[in-house]
Amino acid sequence: MSAWRERLTGAWYDPEAGPPAWARLLEPFYRLVVRTRRGLYRRGFLRSGHPGVPVVIVGNLTVGGAGKTPLVILVAQLLVELGRRPALVSRGYGGAEPRHPHRVREHDDPAFTGDEPLLLANATACPVWICRDRLAAARAAAAGGADVIVADDGLQHYRLRRDFEIVVVDGARGLGNGRCLPAGPLREPPARLGEADLVVCNGEGHCPPGAVRMSLVGEEAVRIDASARQPLAAFAPGPVHGIAGIGHPQRFFDFLARHGVEVVPHPLPDHAHVPEGLLAPQDGLPVLMTSKDAARCARTPASAACWEVPVTADLGADAPRLRQALARRLGMREA
Known part of the structure; x- marks a missing residue:
């Protein structure tokens, strides 16, 4: 993530840091576009459709x-x-x-x-x-x-x-x-x-x-080559390398920490390519990643020894x- 984008998104979630002036000036125009676009769909000027099933x-x-x-x-x-x-x-x-x-x-x-x-x-x-x-x-x-x-x-x-x-x-x-x-x-x-x-x-x-309250639960990790699976507790106290190319990478690192695992974090932009250097670190520590990251890099030979951490939604x-x-x-x- 570029430095300016990181600063901007940081300001979105920091109650003490307001967004820059140029962003505040552009917000009314964005809201107008959103409101106009939705109004055009409601009035039929932009065409919508239904597949015939719910x-x-x-x-x-x-x-x-x-x-x-x-x-x-x-x-x-x-x-x-x-x-x-x-x-x-x-x-x-x-x-x-x-x-x-x-x-x-x-x-x-x-x-x-x-x-x-x-x-x-x-x-x-x-x-x-x-x-x-x-x-x-x-x-x-x-x-x-x-x-x-x-x-x-x-x-x-x-x-x-x-x-x-x-x-x-x-x-x-x-x-x-x-x-x-x-x-x-x-x-x-x-x-x-x-x-x-x-x-x-x-x-x-x-x-x-x-x-409705939801939590993400998971208790084990699965090797990407499907040769083994083991409890997350087996990786404690760590450290391990954690890879998360999702919208909020810290959520994954916090999830591992709640299982007693010390994480060397490697946050990536959402849907980003996982560099091969992260898949086979020179220090030999285990590499754990989200299921989304595993889906992206499962075909990369270097990922075979890495571990996917699947989670499920629990309401x-x-x-x-x-x-x-x-x-x-x-x-x-x-x-």
Whole structure:
């Protein structure tokens, strides 16, 4: 991440550091564009469409990750339990973002599909379709037999009409300073939260009132060449090298620290290429990385001895709220 961008994003989440003057000046223009664009869709001047089967959106208001991918996997699993045939759709950010729908296969190149769609395809038994036009991807998925669509990170993709919206908030960082780009991290104003069917807060801290609480859980690491798996506790006290090319890398390092593992952190920009030098450090220490990073570099020979740390979304006592809300809104009968 460039130094100026790092300073800007730092100001978004530091209550004592205001955004620079140029960012504050540009924010009203950004808000105007967002409001105008959405108004054009509402009035039909920009065309939207529906694939003919229910659409569930899982997205966030902020730039960067909030923990959407594990929640998308959980939503897909719940829909299967409810007797539906879900398919997942994504733009395929970080990959080729094809103009025409492509169904992701297990052995696709992540340089084409992007890391998250490949991760979703490997973590679920559901079809995953990618296209820069998510409406086209959703229609292809429906034509392929899906009876409900789960759109990963499609909250602002208003070309795709939706039946149920889930907004994920990063509990550690919340909505930052509450300002829109470039003065803050928000893609849309905070009031947008009130329009969603469900707000899910990942972790503790700055959770909106009434949000469903979510935590990311995982107790083991898996070698990328699939030759071994062992508890995270086996890496304690460390140190280990930690690689995280996600929206909020510190979340991964904190996760390892909670398991008693000392981490030499290597934060990378979201979806970034993992340099081979990080995969085979000269000090011989173990290398642990997120599942997204593992999806990107699994084909690199140097990554074979590295360890992926898979996590799953756990809603605890709030899990019935998500299940009931999905069933009620989508007209499904709970098992």
